[in-house]
Amino acid sequence: GAGVSQSPRYKVAKRGQDVALRCDPISGHVSLFWYQQALGQGPEFLTYFQNEAQLDKSGLPSDRFFAERPEGSVSTLKIQRTQQEDSAVYLCASSLRTGYGYTFGSGTRLTVV
Amino acid sequence: AQSVTQLDSQVPVFEEAPVELRCNYSSSVSVYLFWYVQYPNQGLQLLLKYLSGSTLVKGINGFEAEFNKSQTSFHLRKPSVHISDTAEYFCAVSDPGGTSYGKLTFGQGTILTVHP
Numbered sequence: 001g002a003g004v005s006q007s008p009r010y011k012v013a014k015r016g017q018d019v020a021l022r023c024d025p026i027s028g029h030v031s032l033f034w035y036q037q038a039l040g041q042g043p044e045f046l047t048y049f050q051n052e053a054q055l056d057k058s059g060l061p062s063d064r065f066f067a068e069r070p071e072g073s074v075s076t077l078k079i080q081r082t083q084q085e086d087s088a089v090y091l092c093a094s095s096l097r098t099g100y101g102y103t104f105g106s107g108t109r110l111t112v113v
Numbered sequence: 114a115q116s117v118t119q120l121d122s123q124v125p126v127f128e129e130a131p132v133e134l135r136c137n138y139s140s141s142v143s144v145y146l147f148w149y150v151q152y153p154n155q156g157l158q159l160l161l162k163y164l165s166g167s168t169l170v171k172g173i174n175g176f177e178a179e180f181n182k183s184q185t186s187f188h189l190r191k192p193s194v195h196i197s198d199t200a201e202y203f204c205a206v207s208d209p210g211g212t213s214y215g216k217l218t219f220g221q222g223t224i225l226t227v228h229p
Binding site for chain 1: 158203218
């Protein structure tokens with residue numbers, strides 16, 4: 001597609017539920033990032049993929065967070081046993097080349113109740 | 114670790130007035146600098162970026178920014194704003210070095226509100 005597509009746009013989860021957030025990057029984009037944006041804050045780095053390799057996961061806040069990109073295109077961010085503090089907008093961004101600016105998706109707004 | 118400070122959390126301005134959104138970063142190494150805009154319930158859209166070369170960078174929608182290495186600043190300016198410029202603006206920095214993979218460190222954001 002023409003842009004980065006994320007689904008679902010909105011997700012309400014009960015505390016303790018597992019969720020999966022999907023990102024479809026622009027075709028051919030090698031680099032893929034996940035960011036977490038809490039209300040009223042700037043986005044914060046979660047993890048980075050170069051093709052299918054997860055090269056940096058230092059931003060994942062706990063072992064409940066897991067990301068994958070098995071075929072080097074679509075990526076999924078999974079959060080197990082969701083907590084209220086996980087409520088945020090999760091943004092995906094992709095780029096042809098590392099470091100030159102990225103195209104962001106519209107994000108998934110996760111609300112944990 | 115890099116950090117980005119956006120000095121104003123909110124900037125109100127009247128239509129057709131000039132505006133400056135301030136951004137300072139802390140880094141002792143070469144950096145790439147970016148400004149993004151976020152409209153309500155949307156993702157981030159790139160306004161402009163500084164990678165190297167001329168310190169005055171022009172972007173979309175009439176915005177420009179000036180890289181000042183000695184002051185570690187990258188302020189965003191527009192000479193005449195429109196109602197449609199009302200949005201949240203984020204300054205971001207990345208390390209072009211190999212180990213950071215170009216991940217962005219963002220400021221807290223500045224909400225620009227343009228009044229008629």
